[in-house]
Amino acid sequence: QVQLQESGPGLVKPSETLSLTCSVSGGSINSDYWSWIRQPPGKGPELIGYIQESGRANYNPSLKSRVSMSVDTSQNHFSLRLTSVTASDTAVYYCAVYDGHNLDPWGQGTQVIVSS
Amino acid sequence: AIQVTQSPSSLSASVGDRVTITCRASQGIRTDLAWYQQKPGKAPKLLISDAVTIQGGVSSRFSGSGSGTDFTLIISSLQPEDFATYYCLQDHIFPWTFGQGTKVEVK
Numbered sequence: 001q002v003q004l005q006e007s008g009p010g011l012v013k014p015s016e017t018l019s020l021t022c023s024v025s026g027g028s029i030n031s032d033y034w035s036w037i038r039q040p041p042g043k044g045p046e047l048i049g050y051i052q053e054s055g056r057a058n059y060n061p062s063l064k065s066r067v068s069m070s071v072d073t074s075q076n077h078f079s080l081r082l083t084s085v086t087a088s089d090t091a092v093y094y095c096a097v098y099d100g101h102n103l104d105p106w107g108q109g110t111q112v113i114v115s116s
Numbered sequence: 117a118i119q120v121t122q123s124p125s126s127l128s129a130s131v132g133d134r135v136t137i138t139c140r141a142s143q144g145i146r147t148d149l150a151w152y153q154q155k156p157g158k159a160p161k162l163l164i165s166d167a168v169t170i171q172g173g174v175s176s177r178f179s180g181s182g183s184g185t186d187f188t189l190i191i192s193s194l195q196p197e198d199f200a201t202y203y204c205l206q207d208h209i210f211p212w213t214f215g216q217g218t219k220v221e222v223k
Contacts, residue, residue, distance in 0.1 A: 043217075045203065061117070096159075103150065103162070103205065106160060
């Protein structure tokens with residue numbers, strides 16, 4: 001089964017841009033929906049959006065103005081950028097894959113703290 | 117976005133108890149609902165998809181039911197490894213939305 005691994009800075013300053021990458025192993029990025037989810041401390045998960053192999057992306061309207069995603073099939077990874085971060089963007093960020101049926105599997109998650 | 121209301125937010129139970137968790141969607145979502153289990157410091161683990169389909173390797177003490185707006189996760193006989201937080205997720209309409217979670221604690 002495909003495995004996912006998030007990577008990126010664990011600390012981002014307010015107003016700056018959060019950038020994360022999800023590396024895919026055990027399979028190739030294909031026509032599935034390569035997704036980002038975040039979970040603030042003590043709260044439930046929130047979908048950020050997804051990107052497909054073609055580069056087509058769909059973002060949660062709640063974050064749409066600040067989010068962009070990209071995919072690199074040659075490197076078998078996909079990425080997230082979130083601009084103008086504030087303390088409310090502090091969360092564990094997960095990548096996961098949705099095959100049209102299941103949002104599964106997920107990466108182990110990476111903690112991102114927004115603080116000066 | 118579709119709102120998913122999960123209840124209760126927490127419950128206390130003992131090993132061997134039958135546990136029931138519910139999710140209610142703000143509009144009909146057919147059977148496009150999944151259940152996840154999350155333990156501290158870990159990613160959510162998919163238990164049930166399409167409201168009723170248990171995933172491979174998941175114990176048969178977990179079962180799901182429902183369609184439309186009302187869904188239920190039942191743990192038939194709670195085991196020590198089942199103490200965790202449970203979330204439902206609707207993937208009927210984008211953005212897919214999660215319930216607020218139910219924390220199952222030791223009584």
